[in-house]
Amino acid sequence: MADDSNKDRLYADARELVPDFVFDDRVARVFPDMINRSVPGYGTIINMIGTLAAQYVKDGSYCYDLGCSLGAASMAIHSAIEAVDVTLVGVDNSPAMLARAKANLVQCRSDPAIELICADIRDVTIQQASMVVLNFTLQFLPAEERTRILKKIHHGMLPDGLLVLSEKIVVANDTAQQLFTQMHHGFKKAQGYSDLEISQKRSALEDVLIPESLACHVERLKAVGFSTVEVWFQCFNFVSLLAIK
Numbered sequence: 001m002a003d004d005s006n007k008d009r010l011y012a013d014a015r016e017l018v019p020d021f022v023f024d025d026r027v028a029r030v031f032p033d034m035i036n037r038s039v040p041g042y043g044t045i046i047n048m049i050g051t052l053a054a055q056y057v058k059d060g061s062y063c064y065d066l067g068c069s070l071g072a073a074s075m076a077i078h079s080a081i082e083a084v085d086v087t088l089v090g091v092d093n094s095p096a097m098l099a100r101a102k103a104n105l106v107q108c109r110s111d112p113a114i115e116l117i118c119a120d121i122r123d124v125t126i127q128q129a130s131m132v133v134l135n136f137t138l139q140f141l142p143a144e145e146r147t148r149i150l151k152k153i154h155h156g157m158l159p160d161g162l163l164v165l166s167e168k169i170v171v172a173n174d175t176a177q178q179l180f181t182q183m184h185h186g187f188k189k190a191q192g193y194s195d196l197e198i199s200q201k202r203s204a205l206e207d208v209l210i211p212e213s214l215a216c217h218v219e220r221l222k223a224v225g226f227s228t229v230e231v232w233f234q235c236f237n238f239v240s241l242l243a244i245k
């Protein structure tokens, strides 16, 4: 049985062999299970996105799910809204993820219309939006590009439009950061992941998922013009914010 120092070296060696995380077909096949077992509160956030959509999505407007993955947020919105003169747009730059989103969303009723676009969200036009969702997507963009995409989103939203921004965060206090990381890993272990799986996923995400502080997100949202910015959900180092234009 490896003692702790040997285990650390084993993990360190294992980490060096871990390729960067990519949203390929292998991930797409297991994604619902993966994200539900990795992000504490994910199911609650998805359900509440539907609740928020019922109040914010307006007739004659667009609703964008940016980084839609398999379309969980889009499906929650689609089933929650009564307005039919709405266009729901799901965007993801992973062909594997979007193919499964298409299979999921084809089961939805025809109104409101759903468009799925395989593109980088940085290249997509946002227009007449009463609601925009960035549910654990911005964290995968380079930090230096986040202001530009949020400015574009804000510009393309209608007055009183709602942005839902969910992100993994870091906290400035090292003790709190270590506590949140420990609690997150405890959540993953309780979900059945092994220490090695948790360590390898952490390494795979190291240069792919770039978390920022909550203060950074709030300041940036206000700087690009959102009048109201509030945290509506947090579980350990995972938060969701509401930002109103």
Ligand SMILES: Nc1ncnc2c1ncn2[C@@H]1O[C@H](C[S@+](CC[C@H]([NH3+])C(=O)[O-])CC(=O)[O-])[C@@H](O)[C@H]1O
Pocket (backbone or CB within 6 Å): 023, 035, 066, 067, 068, 069, 070, 071, 072, 073, 091, 092, 093, 094, 097, 119, 120, 121, 122, 134, 135, 136, 137, 140, 141
């Ligand atoms: N630049 C980009 N352009 C478009 N898509 C991107 C980009 N970068 C990453 N993606 C896509 O963003 C998604 C991130 S997952 C979002 C969960 C979903 N929102 C959900 O509510 O289930 C969150 C996670 O895996 O932690 C993946 O589908 C990527 O392909």
Ligand SMILES: O=C(O)C(=O)Cc1ccccc1
Pocket (backbone or CB within 6 Å): 034, 035, 038, 039, 168, 201, 202, 205, 209
């Ligand atoms: O932050 C983590 O440790 C995760 O595992 C989040 C996550 C969930 C699903 C795909 C990629 C990252």
